[in-house]
Amino acid sequence: MKSYRKELWFNAKTRRALINITPQVEECLRDSGVTEGLVLVNAMHITASVFINDDEAGLHSDFEKWLEKLAPEKPYSQYAHNSFEDNADAHLKRTIMGREVLVAVSGGKLDFGPWEQIFYGEFDGKRRKRVLVKIIGE
Amino acid sequence: MKSYRKELWFNAKTRRALINITPQVEECLRDSGVTEGLVLVNAMHITASVFINDDEAGLHSDFEKWLEKLAPEKPYSQYAHNSFEDNADAHLKRTIMGREVLVAVSGGKLDFGPWEQIFYGEFDGKRRKRVLVKIIGE
Amino acid sequence: MKSYRKELWFNAKTRRALINITPQVEECLRDSGVTEGLVLVNAMHITASVFINDDEAGLHSDFEKWLEKLAPEKPYSQYAHNSFEDNADAHLKRTIMGREVLVAVSGGKLDFGPWEQIFYGEFDGKRRKRVLVKIIGE
Secondary structure, three states, rough: EEEEEEEEEEEOOOOOEEOHHHHHHHHHHHOOOOOOEEEEEEEEEEEEEEEOOOOOHHHHHHHHHHHHHHHOOHHHHOOOHHHHOHHHHHHHHHHHHHOOOEEEEEEEEOOOOOOEEEEEHHHHHHHOEEEEEEEEOO | OOOEEEEEEEEEOOOOOEOHHHHHHHHHHHHOOOOOOEEEEOOOOEEEEEEEOOOOOOHHHHHHHOOOOOOOOOOHOOOHHHHOHHHHHHHHHHHHHOOEEEEEEEEEOOOOOOOEEEEEEEEEOOOOOEEEEEEEEE | EEEEEEEEEEEEOOOOOEEEEEHHHHHHHHHHOOOOOEEEEEEEEOOOEEEEOOOOOHHHHHHHHOOOOOOOOOOOOOHHHHHHOHHHHHHHHHHHOOOOEEEEEEEOEEEOOOOEEEEEOOOOOOOEEEEEEEEEEE
């Protein structure tokens, strides 16, 4: 069994951002030499997500509006977590979007449907944060 | 390490549908010959889900009502994604229900609790769409 | 390939509870002898979750309030599932929080970011329920 590990670093300029990281994950897969197996991609921070969806700007603005409706950032005082922090909403938003994705590797490629792309979802940005890519297989 | 891959195809007659795919996944597992390992089952489309829950009709109607409350289909104009599409709500619904499940394989069987069943959740149906089953192990 | 399986049992005294199970999962990992691989941790019941987030009491009370807003327990009669049951809300809450997490194993440790902790989320407690830990790797 082969095993591969890499951290991807991000520093979003805004509090919230959706970043397509598919090319970086594909590069990890090439580096790993794995042709059959599984790729785990997970946020290493609990106010960020990794998820799979469409790379379409309209949809991304729909996500922003929708997450703000389901788990609004403000007023900060509505959350018990926000005594020393202001990021309780980011913990909730990440819960909806998910921590991780697992992608099959077949024939040396990410085994994707037609529109699947991997995103890093930042909900408490303006600082350096990490995503873990772990690949196992043969 | 053994590795197995199969696509399951669906063509829901309605826009939304929940389909129990546990028997098909069990058949894949038998075909794979894997007795210890992991089964990844994921939607290959970004307006559909694979999730685990109860096969109970009342609960399924609760899911329909609840998802329509959290991410309503109409009016279509409420979503920026819907300039050429009408399926923004399906992207959001799938986000809540999840893209994938990972199931342990122990002693040649899906290692399930008493009521766990695997469902394909269709949120933008009336066309042919796919689920990927990827199994690795020994 | 090594493979390891263990069930963790819980009996929450209250209907809802969030329990940090990171130490038990770490103990499973030590017992398994796996140093490179993957750990799957999943609820075996469909009214419970396993998820990763922060071990902070304020945040946990925010989760409770937020889940009650998105999927209220009462009135029980609002859910079709509640003809013989009263736990439809628990199925919905678990859907938001997620069934499972997959954690990378690197150098014999759970490959975690600074604040990641694994929780069992109970939404229909006061009875014995199980979590599955499945580890594969080398």
